[in-house]
Amino acid sequence: MILRLIHYLMAPEPGGAVASRRAPASAEARAEEDRALVAAMASGDSGAALTELYHRFGGIVMAVLHRILSSRAESEELLQEVFLELWRRAPSYDPSRASVSTWVATIARSRGIDALRARQRRGGDRHQPVDDNPGMAAMKAPTGERPDEVIAHSQRSRKVREALAQLSDVQRQALELSYFGGMSHREIAEHIDVPVGTVKSRIIAGMKVLRGTLVAQGGLL
């Protein structure tokens, strides 16, 4: 703690963040840093640790929320809710259950689906159109602002694209309807007019493909 403080004092810029000026770390080192950030937040660090977590995952959280809600305004409001929940749940984060990125994405997804259902109860449209071109989210996180983040994301993106390329179109459709649409396999079956068993099979098969690709590549962690 004291060594960190001295490192901060010697830093050329105030708020010298954890790992922000280091060369891009390996996936394992990065995952370890993620866990350290959450542990720091669990100890009450709402400064450097929270800031670093925000910089690492803020763009993904926004993207997930927007993918679910198709509304930038709602996504921006919910972004704060998500990080507040990450903060509150940091003490109960269990690394044996999920990586930090999975944990963050899961919470973002949960809050997004909750908001989507709340909107539907108010009379909004339940079945958001599935857009398998995420590019329509339009506003990418600015590049060049955090070069280490850009590189790290680029490395992960390559592996993600390779994993997703293994899915068939119907598997991908089923997974996106469930993951981003918040639909159960029964609801998906009704929506795309196929038997429930078929939907379950597609989802299970798709997840196995993704998992298998991850394991074969040594994971993203």
Place this chain on the structure above:
Amino acid sequence: MTAPSHDERLEDLAALCAAGAATTDEKRQLEAILASDPQALVAYREHRDAGALLAEALPPMAPPAGALDAIRERIARDPAQVARPSERAPTAPPAKPLPDNVIDLASRRRRTPMIVSSVSLVAAAAMALLWVRESRVSSDLENRLAAETQLRQDSVARERQTLARLGDAEGQLQTVSQKLDKAENLATWLQTPQVSLSTLGKSEDGPRVKIFVDPDKRRWLVYAYELPPISDKDYQLWFLSSDADAPVSAGVLQRRPDGVLVTEIAIPPNLQTIENAAISLEKKGGVTSPTLDQIKVSGKL
């Protein structure tokens, strides 16, 4: 069709949950498996991480400006914002008393007072460094702000001076312009054919009067020379006309800086012809009838 094995069941449930497609009952079944089979956690985690790939496949979106500050503010107001000890730190078992033949090296090694002092010293040094750094930064900022403010004030003062000088110059320009206009008008008038000149006074050294008469406009322009100023007295001009029983006042003359007395007057409408004019020295402001022994100059027009 054979029932799925335990592993197959776990895989299916984990896949459905990771994709967010599981029903409530299926989620409960998975939790039950995880609770009874710790090995299942590995497969569960792998499925969850695989599901999160769908999120990571999305291109990141820029959060709105100020979001981080808003989040920090909300955390600061959050009731749960207290220092939290790690929940995963194992508690140390109670120390057992050591047998007599075992040297407790640990206790010998405990240089608690020295360690505490060293840590305190380092902490104090770090705080002092921090204080010095912050003071220096703050002082630099203050100095820069003061210098900037002074520069701006000086700049504003210079601009005001410039504006004032420009204002003065403009005023002077207007005055000169007005004088030129007046002189031009006078020159033009004097050149008109109907304007005639009459001169009063006998001696070149004594009082003299020049009267420019414009009968068409019924206007006189009078210049009087060699009439020295007398305190509390004015020189007054008189029309002497056969149309009036007594001399008619044409007003007091004004003295120019060069000593010449001037007046410009309109001829009263009841006086058709004016044969003579006179200037007398009267009390300040003039009188209604001339003081005869104070007439300084007179003559026929």
